[in-house]
Amino acid sequence: xxxxxxxxxxxxxxxxxxxxxxxxxxxxxxxxxxxxxxxTVANAVEQAFYNKGIHTYLLDGDNVRKGICSNLSFSAExxxxxxxxxxxxxxxxxxxxxxxxxxxxxPYREDRENVKKIVGYANYIEVFVNTPIEECExxxxxxxxxxARKGEIKNFTGVNAPYELPLAPDxxxxxxxxxxxxxxxxxxxxxxxxxxxx
Ligand SMILES: Nc1ncnc2c1ncn2[C@@H]1O[C@H](COP(=O)(O)OS(=O)(=O)O)[C@@H](OP(=O)(O)O)[C@H]1O
Ligand SMILES: Nc1ncnc2c1ncn2[C@@H]1O[C@H](COP(=O)(O)OP(=O)(O)O)[C@@H](O)[C@H]1O
Numbered sequence: 001x002x003x004x005x006x007x008x009x010x011x012x013x014x015x016x017x018x019x020x021x022x023x024x025x026x027x028x029x030x031x032x033x034x035x036x037x038x039x040t041v042a043n044a045v046e047q048a049f050y051n052k053g054i055h056t057y058l059l060d061g062d063n064v065r066k067g068i069c070s071n072l073s074f075s076a077e078x079x080x081x082x083x084x085x086x087x088x089x090x091x092x093x094x095x096x097x098x099x100x101x102x103x104x105x106x107p108y109r110e111d112r113e114n115v116k117k118i119v120g121y122a123n124y125i126e127v128f129v130n131t132p133i134e135e136c137e138x139x140x141x142x143x144x145x146x147x148a149r150k151g152e153i154k155n156f157t158g159v160n161a162p163y164e165l166p167l168a169p170d171x172x173x174x175x176x177x178x179x180x181x182x183x184x185x186x187x188x189x190x191x192x193x194x195x196x197x198x
Contacts, residue, residue, distance in 0.1 A: 017097040021055050023195040025094035027119045028187070030103040031112060031166060032129030033158045034144060035136035037175035037183075038103040041129060044184045046101055054195065057093050059086055059102045074155045080111050087115035094119060099195055107163040125191050128169035133158045135176045 018024055028045065030038040039060055049056045065072065069085055072078040083106050090100045106112050116124045136158070137145040148156035155161040166172075171190050173183045 014095045014097070017095070018197065021097045022197065023054050023099065024197050025097055026099045026123055026125060026191060026195050027090050027094060027115070028099070028101045028125045028127060028191060029106070029112065029115060030101065030127045030129055031106045031169075032131060033133055033136045033163060034105060034156075035139045035141050036129040036131035037173075038105075038129045040180065041127070041173070041175070041183055041187070042101045042103040044180050045187050048184050048188055049099060054099055055097060056099045056101060059090065059100065059104075061104045064089075064104075074157075074161070076108065076155075076161075079106075079108065080114075083108075083111040084114060084118075087118035090115070091119050094123060099191075105157050105163070107157050107161065109164040109167070112166065123194075125171070125194065126166055126169045127187060128166045128172045129175060130172050131175045 014025075028042075030042050032038050039062075042058055042060070046056050046058045064086060065082070068089065069082045072082045083104060086102055086104060090102055093100045102115075106115075112126065140146055144153060144156065145159065147153045148159040153159075157163050171187055173186065175183065178186075
């Protein structure tokens with residue numbers, strides 16, 4: 001910890017804030033290639049939680065990179081800093097009692113591991129959106145694969161930058177073959193027990 005920094009204990013703590021809600025906080029981390037379906041799935045899961053009265057917030061790559069991480073590039077070093085900041089922001093939101101959904105390419109195992117350390121292993125669920133690059137590239141929602149193949153984007157994940165596979169994700173889905181409702185059910189089934197207040 002930095003010298004001369006002291007953590008204040010406030011009267012209303014994480015548990016008290018959480019007790020006002022009928023669920024515990026959690027981080028659901030979506031990782032996968034661009035175009036794999038992370039945002040679409042996270043959005044549908046958030047909607048399903050909302051319908052159940054669960055308090056959520058969705059952090060998404062493109063949005064975060066326009067704000068809190070707008071000074072960061074896609075170099076390995078800047079991606080690490082991007083993911084670290086998101087882990088810290090998610091942790092604050094969890095302190096506030098929310099179920100946080102985070103949708104980021106997050107291609108480096110060490111960076112994802114760092115997020116688990118920040119929020120605590122028991123509060124983290126990893127969803128690997130394992131849609132093959134051929135399908136992501138066929139979709140090419142934003143035209144980025146086309147640009148990367150033409151050499152117009154350097155460090156593009158899956159084309160000229162690595163994606164390190166998650167070794168033990170809690171949920172793994174391939175959006176080529178599974179419909180959205182099935183995927184949402186799989187994820188809800190996995191997380192619902194984790195957000196019950198003990
Ligand atoms: N070089 C490169 N590699 C990967 N992605 C790129 C790149 N340049 C821009 N984009 C767009 O930025 C989105 C990924 O941002 P992230 O913050 O999720 O990336 S990372 O986690 O820091 O690796 C990603 O969004 P998604 O398509 O939603 O994944 C892209 O739209
Ligand atoms: N079963 C599915 N689940 C999620 N996305 C799907 C599915 N089938 C097709 N898609 C499409 O794939 C694209 C995924 O884009 P997006 O969610 O932005 O991915 P990412 O956030 O990983 O870049 C969207 O156009 C979405 O409509």
